[in-house]
Amino acid sequence: MQKNYDPQEIEQQCYKDWEAKGYFQCGNTKGETFAIMLPPPNVTGTLHMGHGFQHTLMDVLTRYHRMMGDDTLWQPGTDHAGIATQMVVERQLNNQGVSRHDLGREKFIEKIWQWKEYSGNNIGKQMRRLGTSPDWSRERFTMDEGLSEAVAEAFIRLYEDGLAYRGERLVNWDPVLKTAVSDLEVVQEEEKGALWHFSYPLEDGSGVIEIATTRPETMLGDVAVAVHPEDARYKNLIGKKVKLPLTDRLIPIIADDYVEKEFGTGCVKITPAHDFNDYEIGKRHGLEIINILTPDATLNDNVPEKYRGLDRFEARKIIVDDLEQLGFLVKKQPHTLKVPRGDRTGVILEPYLTKQWFVKASQLAAPAIEAVEAGKTRFVPDNWKNTYYAWMRDLQDWCVSRQLWWGHRIPAWYDQSGHIYVGKDEKDIRQKYQLSDDVVLTQEEDVFDTWFSAALWPFSTLGWPQKTPELEKYYPTSVLITGFDIIFFWVARMMMFGLYFMKDVPFKDVYITGLIRDAEGQKMSKSKGNVLDPIDLIDGIDLESLIKKRTESLMQPQMKAKVEKATRKHFPDGIAAFGTDALRFTFTALASTSRDISFDVARMEGYRNFCNKLWNASRFVMMNLDGFDQNHTSLKMGVAEKWIWHQLNETIAAAHKHIAQYRFDLLAQCIYDFVWHQYCDWYLELAKAQLSDKTIDLYHKQAVQFTLIQVLEEVLKLAHPVIPFITEEIFKQVKTYTKTKDDSLMLSAFPCFDENLIDQASVEEVLWLQKVIISIRTIRAEMNIKPSLEIPLYLKNPMQSDIDKLAKTQKIIQYMAKVSSVTISDDVPMSASDVIGEMELHIPLAGLIDVEAERSRLEKEKAKLDKEITRLSGKLNNQKFIANAPQDVVEKEKQKLAEFESKYGKLQQQFDKLASLSAH
Known part of the structure; x- marks a missing residue:
């Protein structure tokens, strides 16, 4: 072995060897199946810390189950990320002075596929650097041929079963992208705004009614004013009408329990086309729905001519001015409100009335709720099932259409009269609906929401709708590892679709991870300058390169300066190279049940030190195997050997328990404690003490050497799922001294509990030994006795049990504590002393120190x-x-x-x- 451990030298070549030899592929064993799905990262991006964290945990489970002999599938793949991908390519075209409309749909999609081929490999490269071991031979993409077939088949079945329909409803609308977006793509930001109070005159001239709004332009789409039915102030006004200022319309005053009497004036303007709550009120009261916006958020022909074509915010200023001049403005006051912005464009979104395709999610939800209640799928930690229930029990119909070009085009066609036909293609539709050739069909322009194809992922990747052997073998999958932020958007939808199409849950366990934050508990974001790239932590990066990397995508000089300042403060020397194993150990150790996880780069130093400790311990072991015969059958185990085998066995039992309970943090801790504190700090020293004894019995020496190398091999197996590279590299050396025939740790069996190795007596004996050695070392340190000096030790009042233990361990004590002799006597010279139980330890100081x-x-x-x-x-x-x-x-x-x-x-x-x- 090299003197120093250098991860840069071994990691990438090691990974290439594993992959080339097909170690990651499923179907290599006939054991129980273990299957896990990779939540498909967006093909547009690169892996961030959250990905690195979750992928490490998935790999720990995957490697563990392979070593347990299970037929293990970790299914990899990427998501086409409709909006994000289309935006990236459109931006590239715009820089060339070309729009997607200039190219046309087909040519534009060709451009996206070209870009996907260029960009799509980045994620795979990063995952390989992280040491993850999915079955790359089965890699899928949500837009590949098989998954596209699955998407079409799923929608056709839903439509034919009456669970998919086209209708006009309010959606979150992005006026820049001109498409509906999901709730996940809405970022609610607190911003300072204003609250305007306006008076609406009663039709009969008897007075006014006062309303308040943060969006004055929407008043042109008002169709009612609502009050609480029990509000005494307005009971006599219910049923009357008011004149809507700036228009020639009369709108009714209605009563609805939604209105809060104590909030504001107790009167609420109702604009069903531009507010989700108002939309529900409008449906309850059968109110007219007046849309006043175009797809790009300018005012349309449903408003007075003066305001048509104005941008919504430009219109707001003019409308407020006009209302003020006409005497309808009561007051304007500062107001902090939550503003919905698109996470891709940053633009303020609008509730917008448009025709979309919907799935009746509420009907699909009932079996998905029952499955969790019955324990067919469990959440870990258990409390996350309440989050799941809360959303599932209050479901609205799911808008599955998007006004994009990149994505799975909805398999629907329209004739000249607007009749809808759903099928695989035009030929299939004409045959299914018996349409003649003179009926002109036009295909739906919209594509599916990305989450629609993602909801099929656990079974579409296994070959559905075909009945494949993989589908039969690996569905339902064993566990899903994901973040709490997509329980609603992905976990719940996979549950609904899995139960509907496969008649079974998609996974037995859902392990919910916390959110990775920076060392100060702040969410990582580019604007804060606290984002970390997992590869930078592996390879290291100098300060100037880190600053450049963090600021190059920022447009505003002020923001760039802020990020640079934060980077210089937190990483004045850049980021050191820690290697993959230290990063993986850190991720594993952080995987507690907490909702938020603070990642401190300084913590990685401890786990890099652990890797170095393991490397140096392995070198020590192999330097002390002279004369070792691996075929030696007569081994005389001493108390130290019995103790370390017992402790290893206890650690193995704990490891299995922690993995079964998804307590990755406790798994990391038990491995760390055993390797560092018990094996390295104590057993190696105990072994060294015994091997240095020139009178050691041959059978005992062989037992010590056997224990050194075999326990090390078991340690490597135990730690391999967490730190695969260093363990594999050491194993190459270790296996030459052991009887293993495995070419790789990946092919080795994970250690199992052996009750024959339990030896509680050795635990008590070594605990006594440790106390004696620590006590002597403490006295030496306190009294400043030179480390090189051998000292006599006197024992006073020992129990028989102490004497028995001494008989087994005296030579070790003398070697490890630099003790020249041990005397049991009540006549003790002047000394420094300590007490262990009833026994007194005395070290005579005469001649040892200058008082x-x-x-x-x-x-x-x-x-x-x-x-x-x-x-x-x-x-x-x-x-x-x-x-x-x-x-x-x-x-x-x-x-x-x-x-x-x-x-x-x-x-x-x-x-x-x-x-x-x-x-x-």
């Missing part, structure tokens, strides 16, 4: 501590400081004082020991 020199050293230490304690005490007794300093600063000062006082107390104990020594 006066040690006293002088301690006096200087004590003087320094006195000074610091006085300074901090004065500071913390200063009420002005306590009142004005930030709370965290005060707490830090209190912690410092406590630490100094603790040190002072220990120094005093050392003085007492010196005084006792002087007295003798």
Whole structure:
């Protein structure tokens, strides 16, 4: 093995070897099936920290189940991302002075496919760098031929079963993209605006009624004013009419429970075509629906001529001015409101009345709710099922159409009279509906919402609607790993479609991860300059390159300066190269049940150190195998060997338990604790102590060497799902000393619990041994005894159990604690001492230390501590400081004082020991 571990040297070649040898492919074993679907990333983008986090957890499960002998499928693929992809290509064309309309639909789609071939490989490359092991031979794309067939088949079935229809309803409308968008693509942002109060005169001239609105332009589409039926102020007005200012229309005053009497004036203007709540009120009361906007959010011909063709915000200013001049403006006041913006364009969205295709989601929801209630699918953590229920029990019909060119075109055709025909293609439709050739058919221009094809993912990727062996074998899948933000948009829809088309749930478990935030708990965003690229954490990046990367897509100089400042503050030296395994270990350790997960780059240093520790421990093991015979059958296990096998066995049991419960954080912790604290910190030292004994029995020596190498091999298997690269590289060396015939750790069996290795007596014996060694080392450190000096040890009042343990471990104690001799005696010379149970440990100090020199050293230490304690005490007794300093600063000062006082107390104990020594 190389002296130092260098991930850059091994990772990429290691991955190429795995992939070339087909280790990731399903169907290689005849065990139980384990299947997991990769939530398909958008083909437009690159993997962010959330992807890296979730993909690591999926890979941990995948590698674990392969090693358990399961027939394991991790199904990869990408999503065509309708809006995002079309925007990217349109922007490229616009830079060339060309629009998609100049090209026409077919040529434009050709351009998108070309771009997809160029861009689509980025995600695969990143996933490979992260060490993920999906079955790349089965990679799918939501627009490939098979999945396109599945989308068409699903819609045709829904339509024929009366669950899909075309209708006119309100949708979220993006006036830049000129398409409906899903709720997931709406970003609600708090912004400062205004609330205008207007008076509407009563038709009979008896007075006015006052309303308030944040969107004055929509008043031109008002069809009623609503009041609460029990509002005494307006009971006598219900049924009367008001004159709608700026128009020649009369609109009624209606009563509806939706109105809050205490809010505002208690009167609400009703504009069903431009507000989702008003739309429901309009339906309840049979009100006319007047749309006043065009698809690009200018005012249409349903408003007075003066305002036609005006942009909505330009119209707002003019309408407010006109109402003020006519005396209808009562007041304008500042108002903070939530503004819906499109996440792609940033433009303010409009509730817009348009004809769209819908799916009756509420009818599909009932079986999906029952499946979770019955435990056929469980959420982990369990509380997320309540989020699922809340949304599923209040479903509106799902708008599945989008006014785009990129996507699955809806398989519907219209004749000259507007009749609708749904089928696979025009030939299929003419045959199905017995239409003659003289009937002219025009195909629907709209495409499906991306989530429609995504909802089919768990079975369309397995070959549905064909009855394939893969579909039979791997559906339903075992687990889905995803974020809480798409429980509504994806998880719920997969449940509905899985149960409807496959008559079974799509997955047995849904593991919901938290959201990765920065070290300070802030959401990662480009504008904040706190976004991290997983590949930068693997390979490292210098400061200037990091700044350039974070600012190159930002348009505003002010924003660029802000991001640069934040980057220089948090990463003054850039980002060091940590390697893939350190990143994966960090992700795994962070995977708790928390909703938000703070990612601190500094934490990766600890896991990089872990990798180095494992590498160095492996080198130590292989340097201490001289004379080892792997075929040696007579092994004499000492207490240390029995102990480490017991501890390993306990760790293996814990690992299986944590994986079954999706407690990845606890899995990482138990591996870390065993490898670092038990195997490296203790067993390697215990083994070294035994192997250094020239009188060691051959069978015992073979047992020590056997344990060193075999436990290491089990450690590599145990840790492989989390840190695959370093474990594989070490395994190449280790397997030459063991009986394994496996070419790769990926082909090895994951360790299993063995009750024959449980040995509680060895645990008690080694715990006693550890206490003795730690006690002696502590005394040596406190009394400043030179590390090179061998010291005598006296034991006073030992129990028989202590004597029995000593008999098994005395040579180890002498080697590890630099003890020259061990004497059991009640006649103990002047010494420094400690107590373990009833037994006293005494280290004679005569001749080991210069009492006066040690006293002088301690006096200087004590003087320094006195000074610091006085300074901090004065500071913390200063009420002005306590009142004005930030709370965290005060707490830090209190912690410092406590630490100094603790040190002072220990120094005093050392003085007492010196005084006792002087007295003798």
